[in-house]
Amino acid sequence: MTRVASLYLPQLPIERLRRVARPFAPPEPRPASLALEPPIDDDPGECSVPRGGGWRPGARWAHDATSNRAQISQQIAELPAHQRPPTRMLGRRSEAAEHPFKAMRSDDVGRSGASGAPPSDVSRRPTVLIERLGQRDLIFAACPVALSLGLVPGMAAAHARALVSDLEVRDAEPDADRAWLERLALHGALHWTPGASVDGPNGLWLDLTGTTHLFGGEQRFCQRLLRFLARLGITARVAIAGTPGAAHALARYGGKHIALIETGTEASALRALPTVALRLETSALAAAARFGLDRIDDLIRLPRGPLARRLGLATVRRLDQALGQISEPIVPVTPVEMPSVSRRLVEPIGTAESIAQVTADLIDDLMPILRERGLGARRLVLAAERVDSERQRLVIGTSRATRDAKHLKRMFVLKLERIEPGLGIEAMRLSVPHAEPLGSTAIGSLIVSEGAVPDLAPAVDQMVGRAGSAAVFRMAPRESDVPERAVRRADPLDVPAGWPSWKRPARLLARPERLSNVVALLPDHPPRRFTWRGMPYKVVAGDGPERIHGEWWRSERELWATRDYFRVEVEGGQRFWVFRRGDGIDAETGDLSWHLHGLFG
Secondary structure (H helix, E strand, O other): OOOEEEEEOOOHHHHHHHHHOOOOOOOOOOOHHHOOOOOOOOOOOOOOOOOOOOEEEOOOOOOOOOOOHHHHHHHHHHOOHHHOOOHHHHOOOOOOOOOOOOOOOOOOOOOOOOOOOOOOOOOOOOEEEEEEEOOEEEEEEEOHHHHHOOOOOOOEHHHHHHHOOOOEEEEOOHHHHHHHHHHHHHHHHHHOOOEEEEOHHHEEEEEOOOOHHHHOOHHHHHHHHHHHHHHOOOOOEEEEEOOHHHHHHHHHHOOOOEEEOOOOOHHHHHOOOEHHHHOOOHHHHHHHHHOOOOEHHHHHHOOHHHHHHHHOHHHHHHHHHHHOOOOOOOOOOOOOOOOEEEEEEEEEEOOHHHHHHHHHHHHHHHHHHHHHHOEEEEEEEEEEEEOOOOEEEEEEEEEEEEOOHHHHHHHHHOOHHHOOOOOOEEEEEEEEEEEEEOOOOOOOOOOOOOOOOOOOHHHHHHHHHHHOHHHOOEEEEOOOOOHHHOEEEEOOOOOOOOOOOOOOOOEEEEEEEEOEEEEEOOOOOOEEEEEEOOEEEEEEEEEEEEEEEEOOOOOHHHOOOEEEEEEEEEOOOOEEEEEEEOOOOOHHHOOOOEEEEEEEO
């Protein structure tokens, strides 16, 4: 007995975008064993860099030298709310801030299994997605709030903005929605049923014939499916019937989150549904409305001959498919198999030359498979099986997708010495667990021009093969103003963007080193003299200060922490990046110690 489930995701385009923008979960609480550790201090000893802390630029407090911060805070608190200065004039935040992390929804969302309501954290602001057709922007999808306000798909975006003033408008991404559905279908083929297929732009078909007993029955399977999608933040409805057409119609127009119809009762279940539930063509729907055929019951009672003359043969075929009189096959998705080749040897091998020869033959066998699929290898695994049933593995990675057989052979040659053949190797297998699409590329003219940019990927791969992946990297900016935390390691072939406009030293010390015998005029002048690593220096020019404040949202001890950075040039032409802890006025901002943090040039 055939059983087909239709999964309907009515708000997939909008909820997928909201899922992408959903904040992460809060960090785990610290174990009790670490509760007695001392808190992070802005002064860890000889160095002023707070461990685990950070810094942020800000403005100087406007107050006289005789006032302290407590008096100023009290004076501000005594003012009426409308007379208090804004935060941007104070230079630091003085009001309670919302926690930067948002709690995620619990996994118990939809625990009852019959709830397909939108997640609790969905914004109540009306949201629509638009797509451009010709010279017009039309609504592609609308959230439930927007639908309740009369904003429907197909409406002009300008008309929608005129009707709703606080409308949130985003661009539709139908290709990304289709890719998400395909990934969900692959997940279903691997975990639910082998017969999973994409059903239109917002649904799936699942062939559940002979599989629901593995989940405790159809009802429990539907509840489990809805709970899974609720954890992803996706609203869903599901219907199970004996035909794909009936399941499709009940999931979209049945009005229930879970609809289970016995095989053979599709006609009685579909009678009250509108004719659009049969997936008819636009011309057939217009003709049905003209003849007053509003429900499927009207189509069932008509003879097939007059129905075909009025609405077309396609309408009769859709109706018969929904009623089970004509079969409607479901073409399931097929998980892509990992590209791999193998060879079983006639006699065991154990020399480096023979292992290299078999590896080269495997690479030559693998290249046509990758070329046929339009893929390039990013990670390759070579497995050698010894006569004692023990396996030796070699793994190489490439910085860019490639099908260059010579390059891959050189990469494996660098690591073949790590294979221990023992009594001999009797079988070898080469697989590609990570591959990326790789099409044809233009190689340009055979004449080398001066402006040609060489391909660094082969050189980077060989350096990684010799020195390791941790030894080859490129620096990229990070969204932080603390100098020692404003950079991160990136892939060697990445092109970092977003570097700050202010100058930073070419070499940044791992930890700032404290200076001694410093002579400086407070509060805004660079040092005149200082001693670093036992050698005295005399400053001939200086620039600054660049004030950086502590990140108050990370630690309360960094609420008033302050650094003033200076670029100084000493006799002999050397240029240093130094800073002073504290603003030179309030003791709680720092102890006025000087440190060297980097070197220019």
